[in-house]
Amino acid sequence: MTELTKLTLAAARDGLRARKFTATELTKAHIAAVEKARALNAYIAETPERALAQAADSDARLAKGEGRPLEGLPLGIKDLYCTQGVETTAASRILKGFKPHYESTVTAQLWRDGGVMLGKLNLDEFAMGSSNETSAFGPVVSPWRRKGSDAKIVPGGSSGGSAAAVAAHLCLAATATDTGGSIRQPAAFTGTVGVKPTYGRCSRWGVVAFASSLDQAGPIARDVRDCAIMLRSMAGFDPKDSTSVDRPVPDYEKAIGASVSGKTIGIPREYRLEGMSAEIDGLWKQGVEWLRDAGAKIVDISLPHTRMALPAYYIVAPAEASSNLARYDGVRYGLRENGRDIVELYEKTRAAGFGPEVRRRIMIGTYVLSAGYYDAYYVRAQKIRTLIKQDFEQAFHAGVDAILTPATPSPAFALGEKGSADPVEMYLNDVFTVTVNMAGLPGLVAPCGLAADGLPLGLQLIGRPFEEETLFSLGAALENAAPKIGLPKAWW
Template sequence: MTDLTRLTISQARTKLRAKEISAVELTDAYLDAIDGANGALNAYVAVTHDKARDMAKASDARLASGQGGALEGIPLGVKDLFATQGVHTQACSHVLDGFKPAYESTVTANLWTDGAVMLGKLNMDEFAMGSSNETSYYGPVKNPWRAKGSQADYVPGGSSGGSAAAVAAFLCAGATATDTGGSIRQPAAFTGTVGLKPTYGRCSRWGIISYASSLDQAGPIARDVRDAAILLKSMASVDEKDTTSVDHPVPDYEAALGQSLKGLKVGIPREYRVEGMPQEVESLWQQGIAWLKDAGAEIIDVSLPHTKYALPTYYIISPAEASSNLARYDGVRYGLRVPGKDIAEMYENTRAAGFGDEVKRRVLMGTFVLSAGYYDAYYVRAQKVRTLIKKDFDEAFAAGVDVLLTPSTPSAAFGLGGHDQDENPIKMYLNDIFTVTVNMAGLPGISVPAGLDAKGLPLGLQLIGRPFEEETLLRTAHVVEQAAGGFQPEKWW
């Protein structure tokens, strides 16, 4: 019998509905895989064995009665940023020690309503602040990919590194993730998986631990484009508990796959050719252009002139919002509490002990740019530049462009400990150079595995779409995926 964990969501869905396999069998296969591999990869910070088996048994009962939902019996991993009722939810931070919420996030509630099975909570950069999954309180995640002939460990990207690594290593059929400046697309590119960041407001943010509220958006990481489409259909919804969620019909994204690209206009932004970008990334980009042209798309050069300001603007706005959002972690109501001689000292001691270095760095930056003497000079100016960045995209779309094609990242995955975040945080921040603009403008973006570098590590291509036109994005990504072929790491764990 084939390894059940190698089935895609669409393949497993077919077999479950045909009663060729049971949800319990599928779930047990994943739990066994997690138990065997997690010691090496550190992708999960909590595994919910009993809950998963109970959910799988309930799925089998519904399938037997012909009442199965869209994801009935499909085992998923959940990023530790999503509130899961009665289950470890700590944003991989010491400051939330022992926190188990009494409520469920809207996105995960949607998945469970459609019959999905929860395998556990996935590792991530603390409070989603990082590009390598090395800032987690629970230690770094290791990328399932290794360079040819090497035993060296690589980062899986961040902040959704656990989600990407678990999907790539067949430790879940798919995973929830979040993207504030590239935290779905960058780890997807580093692990040879598909990462979809939907339009801002497409998925509810309710019950997701906040980093930067005007930028955060939930989305799936999956093995292929079809699975990403299936997951987004269940994750997306309007939600009265989240005033930023948009009441927009949720289409059948899967139905868009396989449709012709004839007449589709693909924009190539010239500003994404950054200094020092490896030739193999440029070559892959050209290959992607050729694939889309062969599929009938029209290629158009476009200019997004404010791109060069995106990274500094992002690193003013996101820490400012984080400074505000993280003020609630004070040791009073939940999580870690470190005593002090009075309440002020308790706050200070708790936050000093509870937050890691990168979180402290961003809270301090955010507090600085919001302070009275610097608010206009930094924060207000950054918001004005953000408007200009969005205007660049609006003008490109107004000129007839349907999607934009860019690299996902400026390089393949780097070695674990390869960028010292404390010594040179700017170098780490540069990993987000191709992805932050999408969050600033609230647009949908997807990373598709498109090739391997000289070391045999995966590289991704990114597609950026119009607001709420994820169908066009998925249709185009499917063509790239079909042309590029599949990529899987050699098992070492």
């Protein structure tokens, strides 16, 4: 790690504006860090030439005093965002060789604001996973290790490449996506900050679809301020996404440091799970005290349908995935396995192209949408979703500004440790995060301490729709109060 890769996004931005270093120097430092860290497998594709060309353009603009909000700042892009002319794989064999002729709206906005692309970040295949072990390009390894052990630790998923790259200083910040916890769980596992915005805040156009009613783009960065800076560029109305919401994008950075005195924080009793570890419970109580000390009012609340969120998610998400992934047919793009007729071509292509987790979810989705089961499974799950949303609405109606919960039921685990016998074991990772997607709400995870084994732990804040600013203010308050956790010495 060099001095330049140690900087936060905000500090790098300020340093560029003050002409302390150039965008080219900053970018070269990051390219070198990326090359040195290939053991982490965080990047699927590195794009150093493009990064240097963008940095040169940024230097020219900065010299004229015409720097844009992200001018010259090296970023990593989750390989679920289509990037024009750069292979976009969704970490699946089935998209091998796919070079989009268009740019996703969110990444186009990053380049509009002067960002520099270092490359495409690894993820679980089609963003389906909680450990980044389902990637066709191999698992990502977290830069973190357990105390006194060199076992390889997962960075979480599905945005595992994004989280690992940010934690290991292989980019200043990264884009990510969150369908059931895919931004917030890896942020918690890697001691980084992740924000899943309100559904509709960021355009989904050009982001490879998983479950359209749940998917939302958001940033992972090393602190709350950096996430606020990223989100301002990523968010905004896009007529090309029919669920994009037309409302102005605030300057989220202004919310950092704003007083949280008088804010009402709800503590939902249903999140205190049976058998929850004393460590997670203790961290949660500590978080409550930090917010109380910052002047917030703490109230106990009830979200009675919490327990149903994860099972309902495992109907809704696979159902939508089975429909969205029907487009991978071996005809229009990506992999093709020939067959005697068109049906055999489809079946062989899809058998060869999808990994086991994706296949499993497509099959579950196909089953719950099939004739005779649609009402019993899918319609029922969507009704339960309404109940989950009503729980939150009642809490907000009663005056709650935000809700504080644990982010994950445990710290990160080792590669291969979970889910090999029973897929449900892996799904339980998202038990605290998935409610937020089911209700379309914004959520933020900030690092709050270390577990006994030396790995990071985070807490989650859940906000009212489109009140991301409240989350940034509260997230910054948690960040200020929490002990600073330092990344272990680079071993990669």
